[in-house]
Amino acid sequence: MSNLKKTITLSGGLQYHIKAFRHKTSWQEFKQQLNQFLNQWNPKSLNLTIVGPSGGYCLSTEFLNKFENLTCYDLDPLAHWFFYKNHKLKTNWKTQDFFKHMTENHDSLLFSNLLGQITATMNSSEIEAHNELLKKYLKKKSWASFHDVYSWYTNDQKTQELEAPKADSDLKAYLKSSLHPHSEVIDHQTQDISNWCSNKSYFLWPLTPKRTHLIECCFKD
Numbered sequence: 001m002s003n004l005k006k007t008i009t010l011s012g013g014l015q016y017h018i019k020a021f022r023h024k025t026s027w028q029e030f031k032q033q034l035n036q037f038l039n040q041w042n043p044k045s046l047n048l049t050i051v052g053p054s055g056g057y058c059l060s061t062e063f064l065n066k067f068e069n070l071t072c073y074d075l076d077p078l079a080h081w082f083f084y085k086n087h088k089l090k091t092n093w094k095t096q097d098f099f100k101h102m103t104e105n106h107d108s109l110l111f112s113n114l115l116g117q118i119t120a121t122m123n124s125s126e127i128e129a130h131n132e133l134l135k136k137y138l139k140k141k142s143w144a145s146f147h148d149v150y151s152w153y154t155n156d157q158k159t160q161e162l163e164a165p166k167a168d169s170d171l172k173a174y175l176k177s178s179l180h181p182h183s184e185v186i187d188h189q190t191q192d193i194s195n196w197c198s199n200k201s202y203f204l205w206p207l208t209p210k211r212t213h214l215i216e217c218c219f220k221d
Contacts, residue, residue: 013076020057020082023208027057030205034146034217035060037201038110041219043142045107049073051098052114055082058146059112064089071106073098099130102137109143113215116148116188127189135196143197144219148188151213152179154206164202164214171214194218 020027038059048067053059053074064070064087071092072083080093094101115134119127149171165174175185194200197220205213 014078016054016076017078017082019208020055023206024057026206026209030203030215031058031060033203034058034215035063037203037217038063038144038146038219039066040199041142041144042221043108043144044221045142047071047107049098049106049109051109051111052117053083053112054079056086056112057082059087061087061089067108073101099134107141109138109141111143111145111147113146113148115145115193116190119189124189131192138196138220142219142221144217145193146203146215146217147190147193149190149202149214149216150175150185150187151207151211152183152185154210154212162204162212164204167200167202169202190216196220 039062046066046068048064048069049071050059051073053072054076055078056064069092070089071094072080073094073096074080075095075097077095080091080095083089083091083093118130122130162178165171171191175183179185194216197218199220200216200218203215203217205215207213
């Protein structure tokens with residue numbers, strides 16, 4: 001099983017669609033903040049490739065309408081139906097592993113909450129190799145990504161009590177000062193990605209009442 005297929009099994013597919021339906025209201029603030037940031041991105045091409053969009057639950061139709069053509073890569077067979085239901089936009093949909101089709105045809109790219117999930121299926125050497133390949137591929141492209149940096153269980157910590165860190169924050173110091181000492185924190189091994197560009201911000205995403213994700217969003221025009 002490929003790393004992308006493992007990602008769908010672990011965090012995507014039907015399980016994710018159910019979460020999006022159940023927690024739609026609690027996701028609204030994160031969605032608004034995310035799309036306000038993404039609207040500052042001015043890619044060179046209006047032909048956008050979205051990698052891992054699922055049903056497009058975190059993306060606004062207003063943001064997507066900035067682009068003339070949308071190509072989406074997602075292995076989840078249900079994703080296309082939900083994406084169209086949510087946005088009513090025509091897309092060139094591919095149920096393929098994007099990382100096996102990284103051609104020069106992709107001028108502007110958005111990685112939609114994917115990169116922090118893939119690393120959960122890799123060991124440290126695989127993560128390093130994957131990031132080096134992706135960094136080289138993106139060097140001359142316009143791209144954006146929002147991805148997990150850290151996540152934690154929130155049984156003992158209300159998300160409403162927290163504020164997202166500033167862009168220049170020391171994230172480990174932020175976690176230490178913001179969470180209870182016994183909180184179980186997962187490192188998604190994505191801290192290097194924002195070093196490839198000059199624009200980034202952090203947001204808190206209450207994925208469920210019991211789980212919060214610290215999301216990093218970054219882009220390069």
